[in-house]
Amino acid sequence: MKAAIITFPGSNCDRDLAVAFEQAGAKVARVWHKDHDLPEGTDIVGVPGGFSYGDYLRCGAIAAQSPIMQAVRKHVEKGGYALGICNGFQILTETGLLPGALMRNAGLKFVCKTVTLKVATSDSDFTRGWNAGDVANIPVAHHDGNYTIDADGLARLKDEDRIAFTYREDVNGATEGIAGVLSANRRVLGMMPHPERAADARLGGTDGSVLFRSLAGALALA
Helix, strand or coil, X not given: XXXXXXXXXXXXXXXXXXXXXXXXXCEXXXXXXXXXXXXXXXXXXXECCECHHHHCCCCCCCHHHXXXXXXXXXXXXXXXXXXXXXXXXXXXXXXXXXXXXXXCCCCCCCEEEXXXXXXXXXXXXXXXXXXCCCEEEEEEEECCCEEECCHHHHHHHHXXXXXXXXXXXXXXXXXXXXXXXXXXXXXXXXXXXXXXXXXXXXXXXXXXXXXXXXXXXXXXXX
């Protein structure tokens, strides 16, 4: 598995994401937001959390215009994988690679804690390591994590089994508690919780490592 991790001005989870991929056996390349191309042979692009461009305008909106995101779009259009976490999820929605939008938390406060997620589907290379209905304890750290989508979009996500994770509690007011969604071809995942922060027992838990191992296993068989 070859992973390319993008760094934007204000990213602060790029190294964590790189380490999580490396622990799953991936070869990791670091990519700057002003680059125009992804490294040759990239299997998956990691779009990390943080505060790209200081979250000015809308979270992820400026980063979505970075040169590298055009390469990410082409990568995805050709069937490549992408994983956007927290601010990365925001960037993927702003780029149009995932539906919906991430709004200000309903409580208008920054939320930073470990939450319990329900795995809504195991039918993706990201979630195949779980069974639908399993739970995972994963940290969140966001101020604008309220996933919002209109009724038609929500119906489409449900009909196509594209809701990846939901919160077991109301964390931020997200529509039907949605914590992560998949693209139509199931090769792009955006999620607000941070699995890379739950991938090492020394940091308090390993539930997030299931995602990285699942993906690595799928790509090994490709």
